[in-house]
Amino acid sequence: MSKKVAIVGIGYSGFRTTSTDVSYREMIYEAATKCYEDAGGIHPQSIDSFVASSEDFMEGISIADEYVPDQLGAVLKPVQSIAGDSLQGLASALMQIKTGQFDVVAASAFSKISNLSSYENVLSYATDPAYIRPFQENPYFIAGLEMNRYLYETGTSREQCAKVVIKNRYNALKNPTAIYGAKIDMDDILNAPPLCKPLGEFDKSGHLDGAIVLLLASEDKARELTDHPIWITGLGWATDTPNLDSRTDTLGSARYAELAAQKAYSMAGINTPYNEIDFAEIDDTFSYKELQHIEALKLCGPGEAGELLDLGSFAPAGDLPVNVSGGSLGVGYLHEANGLHRVLETVLQLRGEAGPRQLPGVETGLAFAWRGVPTTTGTAIILSNKS
Amino acid sequence: MAILERITRNIDNRYWDPGTKAFPVKNRYTAGVAGQWFFEELKENGKIYGSRCEDCAVTYVPARIYCERCFKRLEKEKDWLDVGTEGEIHSFTAVHRTKTGEEKEEPSLVAAVKIADGLLIHRLAGVKPEQVEIGMKVKAEFKPKDERQGGIEDIKHFKPL
Numbered sequence: 389m390s391k392k393v394a395i396v397g398i399g400y401s402g403f404r405t406t407s408t409d410v411s412y413r414e415m416i417y418e419a420a421t422k423c424y425e426d427a428g429g430i431h432p433q434s435i436d437s438f439v440a441s442s443e444d445f446m447e448g449i450s451i452a453d454e455y456v457p458d459q460l461g462a463v464l465k466p467v468q469s470i471a472g473d474s475l476q477g478l479a480s481a482l483m484q485i486k487t488g489q490f491d492v493v494a495a496s497a498f499s500k501i502s503n504l505s506s507y508e509n510v511l512s513y514a515t516d517p518a519y520i521r522p523f524q525e526n527p528y529f530i531a532g533l534e535m536n537r538y539l540y541e542t543g544t545s546r547e548q549c550a551k552v553v554i555k556n557r558y559n560a561l562k563n564p565t566a567i568y569g570a571k572i573d574m575d576d577i578l579n580a581p582p583l584c585k586p587l588g589e590f591d592k593s594g595h596l597d598g599a600i601v602l603l604l605a606s607e608d609k610a611r612e613l614t615d616h617p618i619w620i621t622g623l624g625w626a627t628d629t630p631n632l633d634s635r636t637d638t639l640g641s642a643r644y645a646e647l648a649a650q651k652a653y654s655m656a657g658i659n660t661p662y663n664e665i666d667f668a669e670i671d672d673t674f675s676y677k678e679l680q681h682i683e684a685l686k687l688c689g690p691g692e693a694g695e696l697l698d699l700g701s702f703a704p705a706g707d708l709p710v711n712v713s714g715g716s717l718g719v720g721y722l723h724e725a726n727g728l729h730r731v732l733e734t735v736l737q738l739r740g741e742a743g744p745r746q747l748p749g750v751e752t753g754l755a756f757a758w759r760g761v762p763t764t765t766g767t768a769i770i771l772s773n774k775s
Numbered sequence: 776m777a778i779l780e781r782i783t784r785n786i787d788n789r790y791w792d793p794g795t796k797a798f799p800v801k802n803r804y805t806a807g808v809a810g811q812w813f814f815e816e817l818k819e820n821g822k823i824y825g826s827r828c829e830d831c832a833v834t835y836v837p838a839r840i841y842c843e844r845c846f847k848r849l850e851k852e853k854d855w856l857d858v859g860t861e862g863e864i865h866s867f868t869a870v871h872r873t874k875t876g877e878e879k880e881e882p883s884l885v886a887a888v889k890i891a892d893g894l895l896i897h898r899l900a901g902v903k904p905e906q907v908e909i910g911m912k913v914k915a916e917f918k919p920k921d922e923r924q925g926g927i928e929d930i931k932h933f934k935p936l
Binding site (some may be wrong): 408409410414417418420421424425503506508509512517518519520522523524525526527528529532533534535536537540581582583584585586587629631632633634635636639640 | 776777781790804814835836837867868870871873874878885886887889893894898926927
């Protein structure tokens with residue numbers, strides 16, 4: 389890498405199922421103030437550029453990117469909006485610094501999903517208008533198709549998917565920001581109301597409101613602003629075809645994750661991810677997705693994730709802890725802010741600030757975000773506390 | 776820099792209700808050159824068309840006018856072909872919720888039906904959810920010609936052979 393870049397500030401607010409007391413912009417303002425305070429009390433006037441990730445329709449306004457600046461202190465500053473998961477926004481922030489034109493860049497994202505009365509309608513609107521939308525089906529049918537195919541191709545069991553839910557919601561009990569922490573049984577999950585079978589109600593992560601702001605800086609600036617910079621050593625993203633009819637080979641797998649990780653690993657000089665990564669925060673929007681993503685990210689062989697989960701490999705005390713934070717199943721689903729949430733939890737671990745869920749002696753973490761149905765976009769990032 | 780005030784009683788909360796002040800967003804979506812031809816074949820002839828890229832040895836279903844792998848143009852006269860009305864279930868799901876999330880009285884069966892190298896997403900009928908299997912052979916059942924409108928629902932559903 390030509391120029392080293394670190395995460396030097398983290399701030400978040402909300403992490404509640406409803407938040408009627410603040411507007412989404414106030415929620416971002418709060419996260420931003422905490423982030424800037426965390427980065428040595430930097431004033432936004434000293435921040436060179438701002439990247440916000442959001443999706444029209446979710447905010448209750450259109451052309452939402454024009455509503456970005458003020459809550460970040462970015463009025464009359466360079467502002468960029470990314471219509472995608474916030475880890476893609478973070479990629480943009482990273483690249484801006486790597487151009488050499490910017491030294492300090494903020495990345496922000498939020499979810500105020502409790503304001504939306506019909507989320508499924510928005511998702512449905514994202515499906516192909518001519519070939520898919522006419523059926524007027526619940527858009528989670530795509531997850532049902534994916535899960536069924538994944539189980540078929542890999543021999544993973546329904547119960548192994550349920551164990552992801554048990555693990556992540558249990559992990560969440562040690563995370564004070566996690567709303568969905570619970571000790572939950574196999575029977576609870578298997579007997580839950582079906583959604584799009586084999587997907588059941590508890591296989592899907594629950595909605596969450598929240599805002600996250602992260603501050604990135606070039607090496608010199610990073611050392612100036614913080615004593616604990618967390619270095620971005622690799623990053624990559626990829627998008628598979630948006631056409632369900634073309635996903636004959638990939639309906640049951642996550643090729644986008646594989647390609648995103650390949651790029652990130654090669655940038656970070658990682659050859660054997662399973663040995664070189666200490667822990668991972670991996671998209672678990674749906675239970676099967678965590679297993680599918682673990683395999684695609686080459687943290688085990690194809691079809692092996694379920695078995696390794698049975699053996700406890702992905703538990704906090706296992707060989708490769710996955711979603712110690714509780715993930716989306718345990719903490720909640722933050723929509724376009726999911727990517728930054730993964731990074732936030734990875735940074736807390738690498739700083740040694742994860743409290744009761746802190747993993748001992750961790751140096752290298754992987755965060756991976758997926759944008760949810762009906763998309764096939766994933767972003768992987770490697771973070772390290774060693775320079 | 777901080778938020779110093781908080782609303783601490785629900786009763787003090789106010790929200791703006793878009794239900795009363797919303798404006799309808801309406802738009803059209805053109806099916807495009809490929810969509811137009813594909814849906815016309817469904818409507819007029821009850822045929823499902825795919826398009827083949829010889830270079831990639833892939834037959835797309837529904838047909839389209841370019842190969843997404845090699846980016847070559849696929850011409851109707853040369854590369855389009857009737858792929859028949861039978862396929863096999865590549866994956867399926869029993870959908871228990873309506874589009875907006877309410878519980879359905881009866882689940883609907885949605886399948887990805889593999890025809891040539893493509894997946895046609897459609898409804899399954901004439902079979903119970905517990906009887907469906909991946910790999911099962913199915914056949915498209917069309918609506919009567921006078922009811923077809925030139926859309927994906929000109930196929931009523933797929934049924935096991």
